[in-house]
Amino acid sequence: MKDASGPTFQECANLFALPADQYAKLVASHLRLRDKLLEVAKECARCNGTGLITRHFEGNEDKPAWDADDQPCPDCEDIRAALDE
Numbered sequence: 430m431k432d433a434s435g436p437t438f439q440e441c442a443n444l445f446a447l448p449a450d451q452y453a454k455l456v457a458s459h460l461r462l463r464d465k466l467l468e469v470a471k472e473c474a475r476c477n478g479t480g481l482i483t484r485h486f487e488g489n490e491d492k493p494a495w496d497a498d499d500q501p502c503p504d505c506e507d508i509r510a511a512l513d514e
């Protein structure tokens with residue numbers, strides 16, 4: 430289970446001071462949580478799962494060209510930041 434770019438599974442388990450089976454459970458749990466967070470981010474109602482919104486500024490309602498496109502969605506921005514780490 431070793432590739433050129435990283436430590437072996439057992440070396441990772443050793444870093445957490447866990448037996449391999451418990452480390453495997455920790456990794457599996459992490460991956461399930463990550464999948465769930467990805468699912469939540471993709472289902473964000475505010476940005477339709479894109480992560481980006483168009484921000485309208487008060488007083489510029491009749492000037493859509495002045496809107497700020499592709500702004501981070503405030504509803505799922507934190508989730509996406511956590512997934513990028």
Ligand SMILES: [Zn+2]
Pocket residue numbers: 473474475476477478479480481502503504505506
């Ligand atoms: Zn969103």
